[in-house]
Amino acid sequence: MPSASASRKSQEKPREIMDAAEDYAKERYGISSMIQSQEKPDRVLVRVRDLTIQKADEVVWVRARVHTSRAKGKQCFLVLRQQQFNVQALVAVGDHASKQMVKFAANINKESIVDVEGVVRKVNQKIGSCTQQDVELHVQKLDDAVRPEAEGEEEGRATVNQDTRLDNRVIDLRTSTSQAVFRLQSGICHLFRETLINKGFVEIQTPKIISAASEGGANVFTVSYFKNNAYLAQSPQLYKQMCICADFEKVFSIGPVFRAEDSNTHRHLTEFVGLDIEMAFNYHYHEVMEEIADTMVQIFKGLQERFQTEIQTVNKQFPCEPFKFLEPTLRLEYCEALAMLREAGVEMGDEDDLSTPNEKLLGHLVKEKYDTDFYILDKYPLAVRPFYTMPDPRNPKQSNSYDMFMRGEEILSGAQRIHDPQLLTERALHHGIDLEKIKAYIDSFRFGAPPHAGGGIGLERVTMLFLGLHNVRQTSMFPRDPKRLTP
């Protein structure tokens, strides 16, 4: 190894390797020096996913983590992992490897990053434990490039307590399940934006530090802002509506949303990522509702087309039925949902909100009857919606508002907003809201606002429910809840 002699870590070499006299392979393995951008070698590193029979008998260099190692007599088998992909590597005493080199390989810590030169060889029997089943790598050179100080565990499918996983998130994120979950989540964001930009939407950036708590100030985090107090935005709603008042017509944003809610459930976080949409419409809020539903459908289709590998990887650990949806999206009115629930024995008043168990039950009933995991519930009772929700012009107990559900759980809440400052004031008073506290909000409609509607989607919930996972902490890289603020 050119670099091994200069290594700042060379003193760590096992004693046996130092005894170089009888080791004919001593130039072929060792611990490489820290990469400090000293050189720009020509060496090409091949991706593990590209190690297929097309590459049989080629000599390649690969950089990957040591997933497992198993020595047996004159051989050492390594499984080399790169993100969701892994391949078997063999170090065997022979022309290229000495007894000492096999021992060196067997002693490499799991989770070390190694640089390996080897010949790709077709195997006679498929290697069931690896993603690259048709080949293995016959190692000729082996560098331990980055050694972990602590030995990490790639937990695979073992049952590990969720808090332990989250405490050691860097290692937990290396598992193929996590790699797949967060690649798919990146895909959701990409598909959301791609669809909306094609529909003529403009992406906006809204402030997270705000001067007044909207909606009365419950569940809001306080920030020290120089000599004053400020708050963390519970949603970009006011700002996206201001963009509508400012004639942007169709806007979306992706950003953090903060809720100081002391809820310790499988689906609540204190900080999550909101995918928000707001849009001016011509005559009816269904124009907007249908655009949002179509955006969700484009996301589902895109995920099933472009992320099958990721879906299957997650399904191996968390088996789940493929996500089903209809085109166009099923729309039920609230009163229809009530009728279905009552037929199933639930007792509910016309203006009662849905409890979480009833939402779940409704999801099952809808799935049975319509064979879809995604639907819109339209025309919620006015009484259970925020003050800025437009009342239904035909039925004063209903509103122009809707939720959307995936596998029986709410992922989006939306509505036509009141764009008339006079009616907005009336409704705020009806809700007993202090007008002083929402003055800026109401004032932004005084310069002429077009009719508009919108909605907010929780990214982590969409990821969780699309994949059929059971806890939103599995789909937040570094989750925040009332009890967790690290890592």
Added chain:
Amino acid sequence: MPSASASRKSQEKPREIMDAAEDYAKERYGISSMIQSQEKPDRVLVRVRDLTIQKADEVVWVRARVHTSRAKGKQCFLVLRQQQFNVQALVAVGDHASKQMVKFAANINKESIVDVEGVVRKVNQKIGSCTQQDVELHVQKLDDAVRPEAEGEEEGRATVNQDTRLDNRVIDLRTSTSQAVFRLQSGICHLFRETLINKGFVEIQTPKIISAASEGGANVFTVSYFKNNAYLAQSPQLYKQMCICADFEKVFSIGPVFRAEDSNTHRHLTEFVGLDIEMAFNYHYHEVMEEIADTMVQIFKGLQERFQTEIQTVNKQFPCEPFKFLEPTLRLEYCEALAMLREAGVEMGDEDDLSTPNEKLLGHLVKEKYDTDFYILDKYPLAVRPFYTMPDPRNPKQSNSYDMFMRGEEILSGAQRIHDPQLLTERALHHGIDLEKIKAYIDSFRFGAPPHAGGGIGLERVTMLFLGLHNVRQTSMFPRDPKRLTP
């Protein structure tokens, strides 16, 4: 108007209109009722930008704001505005309009949203004051759809104090300059992501509420987190590096960044949008630096290809030379820049940082010599960079770090990061940093981290400098600084 009689605002109609006996056009104008999603009419609304000679002699419906109105005898000229586009409309006494209807048109408040039916007519002389220069709209029906309570001013190119603009941001954002600035900014985000996703990067979402202030705790906002204190993240750096340790290899994020810095300059905000990149490399950090520079070049090219209308709209109010760049990007080493500055008469030590005026001057010198508005300054003195910056293996006074500049102002700061916990500890101690406070940061490298580099870009600065604007508040929709927290 079918809706006018039912209007909840019908009592507001001018007295003259009520005297219907002699008004033969009374069904053709009025104040429409609030759109509460009562109906779904078939009427198609045509976009102002689509009113061209191709549509000559067609009858169209348009919804737009009244930008200006000017009555003269039996005629009233309206300029109707939609985002960046506007068209002249004419209401003239004749078959379709009565004297009363012209008077009604003349009395509509500026910034009202109107629904207009009219015939598109080719004009003999170009209308220089409108974007749609070849046609005007001969109005047949006119609905005042949304009336502002206060009369807003679309300031156009008038000189208005910046604070006044920001205080009335909703109206200021309606100007064609603002519409163009924020459409272009949306384009920057889109091009950034499009380029990186094509390069195989994964988008990540990192938490903004963190448990410990990184880098020693200066300039950080404190948040009350249930019974404890937490902080707002000053950058996603720790988290994107953790993603590299977790084998995501190439990650990016777009999100808010918070700096509790009491700086009241043209280029500082307390909350801005960070475009962040982090990437594992094979042998040399230039692999990453070149990917970042190429990403910037793809953004510049995409803007010049897809956003010419927006660039020209902004240039009308703020004239500016087109942005120039080279392919591949010019890279200068810090010592070369020092030589250029010294030749220009600046006195600086080898390990001094660049002051803002010297950065500007260097920008001019580079533009003169190389004809580029964008370049990389590589190999900064180690002494002026953060503790986690990798030292240069050849020269202990230099580091593997770089800034990137647009029109002489810094828009990106980046470096190879130290991935070895032992060296990281040494460097932190050298900087006098309390190891206890950065324990979590150092610990995340203990399970084996690949060599990596990255950088962070300020979105508002890129928008400002690409367009040659002079204040970052012009490119933040709702800017936050030590003195401004509203709207």
